[in-house]
Amino acid sequence: MALDGSYSATMDSPTGSETFGSHILSNSISSLTSPKISRNSSSHISKAYRQASQLFLTRRLPEALSTVLPLITPPTDGAADVNGDTDPAPVARASRSTRIKVWSLYITILNAILELDPDEGKDAFGTHEWRTLCTKVREGEVWEEVVQFGYHGVEGDVDADVVINLATLLLAHARSQVLNQRRLENYLASSTIPNLDISQRLEASQSPRFSSRSRRSHSKGANGADTPRDLNARVKILELYTLHVLLRNNEWDYAREFISASSILDEERRDAFLQALQSLREDQDESERREREEKQRQEDKLKKDIEEARKLRAENEARERRRIEEERARREGSEIDYGIEQTPSTPGSSKARHKRVSSSLSKSSARSPGSKKKKAVTRRPSMSARALMIIANIRNVIEQMGASFKSNPILLLKFIAFVASIGIMLGKRSVRERIQRILGTGWNKVKTTAGMGVKVSYI
Structure with missing residues (x-):
């Protein structure tokens, strides 16, 4: 042996x-x-x-x-020697x-x-x-x-x-x-x-x-x-x-040299040590490769999420623009009703009213050839359609917020901190009383302004 x-x-x-x-x-x-x-x-x-x-x-x-x-x-208590x-x-x-x-x-x-x-x-x-x-x-x-x-x-x-x-x-x-x-x-x-x-x-x-x-x-x-x-x-x-x-300590070469030059190891043990060292080296290389692949996969996933969030934001913006254009089109289509009033007939006023109606009709006809058709097609949405539109808008806002929070987690932390700070502020009695005074003053001003508007409309 x-x-x-x-x-x-x-x-x-x-x-x-x-x-x-x-x-x-x-x-x-x-x-x-x-x-x-x-x-x-x-x-x-x-x-x-x-x-x-x-x-x-x-x-x-x-x-x-x-x-x-x-x-x-x-x-x-041991004594020291010389x-x-x-x-x-x-x-x-x-x-x-x-x-x-x-x-x-x-x-x-x-x-x-x-x-x-x-x-x-x-x-x-x-x-x-x-x-x-x-x-x-x-x-x-x-x-x-x-x-x-x-x-x-x-x-x-x-x-x-x-x-x-x-x-x-x-x-x-x-x-x-x-x-x-x-x-x-x-x-x-x-x-x-x-x-x-x-x-x-x-x-x-x-x-x-x-x-x-x-x-x-x-x-x-x-x-x-x-x-x-x-x-x-x-x-x-x-x-x-x-x-x-x-x-x-990442000294692979020195470990191989030390094993090869050791006088304690015989040939069989030396070969076993070198084989184990090679296996550990391969395992580390494989682990590093998996870590690089995992890191690359996470980066690709992050880029994909950012791209999907960008596309979703673009779709939401396009959907919002179409909604605004439809609202504008509905408002423009309803403008042809302006100027037509139901007033009592008085002697000498039928001629002036006829002129105003003729002027309004000429303006609406000169606006666009298809304006009458647009007016005929456009109708005021029902209550259920308005509710569905509001729900869709809320869902779009929530989706936009989710995409923003996913691409920028710090924004979510800021939002949570903002909500928490509001909760802390509202927890103080002095702050609540001050907010109530401010809201009460604002509400009184709104009621006063509304009353003046009613008076002016009545006049």
Whole structure:
């Protein structure tokens, strides 16, 4: 298998032999000099982990977070050594499996908190604490917190499973994947370089604060993976880095080059990665093509709607012009009745009346040859015809308004705002009284004017 071949190649190479010898020597030194975690401390961490897990499973996120925080936070009253370093968090002294479980649970709790609705999160944690937690994850501060509190500030000492969880968390919630890319690159670079300084290992193994760091550093080979589990975790990190983070940053060419030059991947995995990258590229191109087509379809639909609204407006205007011309024609046809009055016969007035009738008839006959025919055809519309005409006009106005609102939605918002402002104004008593006074004054003027018109007509 490729895994066995890679491991044998590492063991057979000079660098692999030196690393393997350093690994055995470091294990011996650590077993003689590094202090063991007390049974009470290990029991306390396990008990707190189980309690936090139960609280998380029952969706009691605030209690679960408060239970796991003491395990990953350095003690506030810890004394500093000569280098100014404080005591690490309790989880840093735990075994590798316990350390991975605690950090993974913490990251999982943070992910569940950020998936809450804003109102629900603020009710559960408070506005300030909720925003602090969201900022910690979205700005990538949680990664630095894990490195400093759990791994003594050494990027390459972070367990691969914890790195996978951190990268997945930032991939889901970070505002930008630039920080995620930089962190993964630092981890891949630092975890690949083996540490062959025996004096540094001796010094680190004698310090209880760096015992976990020593155990972590000598467990890696030249390629950062000495066991099948480490290799699988390493491949998973490469998958997140090349097929997710780099693609989110639109670095397709660099991802292809990184996969082709990676020493962790064998030929089979490299081909699978390149094939997956090609498939993702095709999917993105297809998605972009569909988006362009959808955008073009929406633009065409908008143009079509605008054109239909323009045609409808033109038809309405033509219909209105025909109606106005018909009204004008009816008024002109009825003008031949002007001047004919029914007055009592008086001596000497029949001759003058005959002259007026003759003059009116001569004018109407000289107006147009078909005026008599138009008069004969034209008749006053009935009440039902007038009602239908009014309804048609109202429908035309509504259609014009609908077309205008469809082509210009802002006009609808302005109309709604205008109606709302009128409603607000009419809701005030002073405004209503003032409008009533104005209408009353206007109505009195209209009645006065109508009365004067009646008097003049009577005279």
